[in-house]
Amino acid sequence: xxxxxxxxxxxxxxPSKEVETSLEVGKDLVEExxxxxxxxxxxxxxxxxxxxxxxxMGIGMFIIFVLIGVIILVTVLTNKIFSGNxx
Amino acid sequence: MEILYENLKAFTWQHCVMILIGCVLIxxxxxxxxxxxxxxxxxxGTILVNIPGSEALHGPIEELYxxxxxxxxxxxxxxxxxxxxxxFGPLLxxxxxxxxxxAAQFGIFFxxxxxxxxxxxxxxxxxxxxxxxxxxxxxxxxxxxxxSSYIGPIxxxxxxxxxxxxxxxxxxxxxxxxxxxRLIRMPYEKKSVSKATRIMFPIIITIVASAVIPQATALxxxxxxxxxxxxxxxxxxxxxxxxxxxxxxITIFLGISVAFNMTASQFLKLDTLLIMGLGLIxxxxxxxxxxxxxxxxxxxxxxxxxxxIGAAGISAFPMSGRIVHKMALKEDPQNFLxxxxxxxxxxGQIASVIAGGIILGFxxx
Numbered sequence: 001x002x003x004x005x006x007x008x009x010x011x012x013x014x015p016s017k018e019v020e021t022s023l024e025v026g027k028d029l030v031e032e033x034x035x036x037x038x039x040x041x042x043x044x045x046x047x048x049x050x051x052x053x054x055x056x057m058g059i060g061m062f063i064i065f066v067l068i069g070v071i072i073l074v075t076v077l078t079n080k081i082f083s084g085n086x087x
Numbered sequence: 088m089e090i091l092y093e094n095l096k097a098f099t100w101q102h103c104v105m106i107l108i109g110c111v112l113i114x115x116x117x118x119x120x121x122x123x124x125x126x127x128x129x130x131x132g133t134i135l136v137n138i139p140g141s142e143a144l145h146g147p148i149e150e151l152y153x154x155x156x157x158x159x160x161x162x163x164x165x166x167x168x169x170x171x172x173x174x175f176g177p178l179l180x181x182x183x184x185x186x187x188x189x190a191a192q193f194g195i196f197f198x199x200x201x202x203x204x205x206x207x208x209x210x211x212x213x214x215x216x217x218x219x220x221x222x223x224x225x226x227x228x229x230x231x232x233x234x235s236s237y238i239g240p241i242x243x244x245x246x247x248x249x250x251x252x253x254x255x256x257x258x259x260x261x262x263x264x265x266x267x268x269r270l271i272r273m274p275y276e277k278k279s280v281s282k283a284t285r286i287m288f289p290i291i292i293t294i295v296a297s298a299v300i301p302q303a304t305a306l307x308x309x310x311x312x313x314x315x316x317x318x319x320x321x322x323x324x325x326x327x328x329x330x331x332x333x334x335x336x337i338t339i340f341l342g343i344s345v346a347f348n349m350t351a352s353q354f355l356k357l358d359t360l361l362i363m364g365l366g367l368i369x370x371x372x373x374x375x376x377x378x379x380x381x382x383x384x385x386x387x388x389x390x391x392x393x394x395x396i397g398a399a400g401i402s403a404f405p406m407s408g409r410i411v412h413k414m415a416l417k418e419d420p421q422n423f424l425x426x427x428x429x430x431x432x433x434x435g436q437i438a439s440v441i442a443g444g445i446i447l448g449f450x451x452x
Contacts, residue, residue: 043358044207053200060196060445067296067441068189074291075182082283
């Protein structure tokens with residue numbers, strides 16, 4: 001679990017996240033001045049971003065499988081412990 | 088006399104198109120019975136907010152939106168009702184089925200990578216990817232938390248594709264499986280599950296998932312709270328209220344307040360078409376992920392599983408489970424996969440909420 005938290009923390013401090021955080025802070029300031037806008041950025045086409053996001057894909061699926069694996073183990077244990085107490 | 092046609096002059100072709108879209112949603116809800124509980128209020132709400140000068144937009148619909156969608160309250164309350172409706176029994180008798188639910192979330196992360204190619208804002212790409220969760224409340228909650236600009240199209244895509252699962256999934260399943268694989272039988276051994284296990288299960292999931300992904304606590308917690316009300320055995324009236332009154336009430340409010348994002352200026356853009364396309368990709372890759380994972384397991388397992396059950400790992404409950412069961416019966420009238428496919432389907436509900444939490448964990452500031 002420490003390793004998973006480390007992975008999540010590492011993703012949270014990746015350079016692209018810092019830029020987005022700065023943008024979010026800027027946006028909050030604009031909203032406070034009463035000039036809130038919700039316009040989306042224009043569409044683009046950057047195929048290289050697909051490769052950049054593969055790490056999220058790998059880590060995300062890894063986390064899901066680990067969590068589901070833990071839940072399965074605990075469920076099997078619970079079934080065994082409480083198997084005598086039906087209904 | 089001018090007052091009679093003054094507002095008519097304010098109608099643009101965009102308003103007309105959105106009103107037509109609203110009518111189409113209502114038609115699909117009533118005539119085709121596609122997710123009527125959501126598509127009908129969304130359809131009428133779309134009409135209400137696209138009348139020029141509509142007081143509904145900046146009146147009650149806006150109030151409902153900020154009261155329940157902007158703060159994620161409505162999706163979470165709906166989760167209580169959904170949790171109360173779910174019977175985890177088939178899953179608890181064979182917990183390994185949860186692996187297929189996990190595999191079927193692959194579409195979310197694949198779509199995240201695809202969406203990021205077109206949408207420069209990561210919050211938008213991440214929100215679009217969650218369409219693959221095949222779960223309306225999760226899609227709304229994640230898109231809202233990430234402050235995506237596309238909540239309206241994302242919601243329409245999520246609910247529309249959930250309703251189209253009987254059309255989307257079978258061709259993908261047939262493409263990825265052989266006749267021989269579709270004929271694999273999986274005998275069901277009926278085992279009873281203790282009441283203690285049924286009570287412990289939602290608590291365990293809440294603790295395990297939330298400890299690793301705190302951002303998923305609200306989503307998973309409310310879902311499991313609903314299930315705990317159902318299984319504890321001492322709150323029958325609350326369980327019934329959650330399953331019926333609460334779920335129906337929140338569905339009405341949710342459906343109509345989502346329309347706040349269905350104005351012409353927000354919806355009629357190339358982005359919307361792209362979102363619909365990416366949503367379809369998410370569903371297809373989800374289905375493929377589950378089926379291919381089952382085939383992979385068969386390479387190493389003596390006891391073969393019918394790979395079709397992998398497709399039931401998406402969160403469109405119980406439709407996906409029933410589709411897989413019907414496909415198996417069509418191939419072999421003696422092949423009953425229902426208990427397995429429903430077990431996988433239910434696990435997909437859990438896995439999709441976890442996936443939503445992971446997306447929030449990655450991208451919510």
